[in-house]
Amino acid sequence: MNVEEIIYSLYKNNNSSEEELLFLIQNIDKNNMKLLIDKADEVRRRTYKNKVYIRGLIEISNYCKKNCMYCGIRRDNTKACRYRLTKEEILECARRGNDLGYKTFVLQGGEDPYYTDEIMVDIISSLKKEFPNNAITLSLGEKSHDSYKAFFDAGADRYLLRHETASKKLYEDIHPGEKFGDRINCLKDLKEIGYQTGAGFMVGIPNQTDQDLVNDLIFLKEFQPAMCGIGPFISHKDTPFNNYENGGLDKTITILAITRLLLPQVLLPSTTALSSIDPKGRELGIKAGCNVIMPNLSPMSQRKKYSLYDNKAYILDEDAEYRKMIDKNISEFGFKVEESRGDNPNFM
Numbered sequence: 001m002n003v004e005e006i007i008y009s010l011y012k013n014n015n016s017s018e019e020e021l022l023f024l025i026q027n028i029d030k031n032n033m034k035l036l037i038d039k040a041d042e043v044r045r046r047t048y049k050n051k052v053y054i055r056g057l058i059e060i061s062n063y064c065k066k067n068c069m070y071c072g073i074r075r076d077n078t079k080a081c082r083y084r085l086t087k088e089e090i091l092e093c094a095r096r097g098n099d100l101g102y103k104t105f106v107l108q109g110g111e112d113p114y115y116t117d118e119i120m121v122d123i124i125s126s127l128k129k130e131f132p133n134n135a136i137t138l139s140l141g142e143k144s145h146d147s148y149k150a151f152f153d154a155g156a157d158r159y160l161l162r163h164e165t166a167s168k169k170l171y172e173d174i175h176p177g178e179k180f181g182d183r184i185n186c187l188k189d190l191k192e193i194g195y196q197t198g199a200g201f202m203v204g205i206p207n208q209t210d211q212d213l214v215n216d217l218i219f220l221k222e223f224q225p226a227m228c229g230i231g232p233f234i235s236h237k238d239t240p241f242n243n244y245e246n247g248g249l250d251k252t253i254t255i256l257a258i259t260r261l262l263l264p265q266v267l268l269p270s271t272t273a274l275s276s277i278d279p280k281g282r283e284l285g286i287k288a289g290c291n292v293i294m295p296n297l298s299p300m301s302q303r304k305k306y307s308l309y310d311n312k313a314y315i316l317d318e319d320a321e322y323r324k325m326i327d328k329n330i331s332e333f334g335f336k337v338e339e340s341r342g343d344n345p346n347f348m
């Protein structure tokens, strides 16, 4: 086996064997990383040209009933200062975002029982009523089939639920009391209901092996998500993983580029976590095949509290200024911000 051959075959077939993927991840060097990135860029351009889609992220609550070992807003973190947004506050964020050209709102939060189905349906339908041409993405964790269906019927278009890791043992080690099968069933429910569904994972989770990453890539290829969120693990000081190293920049970029080759049409964000480990993270992600960014629209007064990991990038940038900065930034490295809903082509 040889790294270049594997890259060319991935590029040609949009597929690869487990052995080849493992060999690629373990043997790629600076030179053939450039080849991998160039090929990922080329494949992205076939579907999306040089367009980068923007999504306005509204972090609706940092209360969470789960206890994920890596996450700063986990239930047992008594140091987290909790908040939740009302419907009116969420609508205010959306209005600000809409004025700035955001055609997708992403409502993300911890698994907060305060938001009953009834409350969520009211929030979603109010957003849809005021912004009928905008897409709504939810990222609120695991729910029943009935809840997902109710949100979809109320107008939600997309749902982000990272699988976190496709290795059952690792999954269950980092999610105390949770079952891997439940997560996968949620993803299947979302897809079956008709959502543009997003899977994804972290690179560099404590004790994650290269084989675990291969499992993630194989899972993606099989599941065929419409969107895929991949970012480095970043430690948070008030979690059990506080002493572990962050996921690496090159490794994350490699995995993103491979994902683009495996899933040519996937919507692939260059995540805030990637920007948080390196000031050039966003740019490098986009060059390697990412085509989405998700700027923050949460109320300034609450932003610091939605702390999943330490040293989160861009949290205190003012929205209008930041929006201009994005345009400038993205065009400087040869891409163009696209102000449309940016649906996956299979859902248009």
Ligand code: SAH
Binding pocket: 070, 071, 072, 108, 109, 110, 111, 139, 140, 141, 142, 160, 161, 162, 164, 201, 202, 231, 232, 233, 234, 235, 236, 273, 308, 309
């Ligand atoms: N509660 C929902 C959505 C909010 S968390 C859920 O868990 O699905 C959104 C994502 O943040 C998670 O899927 C996880 O992959 C990521 N995340 C959480 N803690 C992180 C950390 N310490 N480093 C990097 N990403 C993290």
Ligand code: SF4
Binding pocket: 064, 065, 066, 067, 068, 071, 072, 073, 074, 075, 109, 110, 111, 141, 308
């Ligand atoms: Fe809650 Fe999501 Fe954080 Fe897990 S990752 S503790 S579910 S907010």
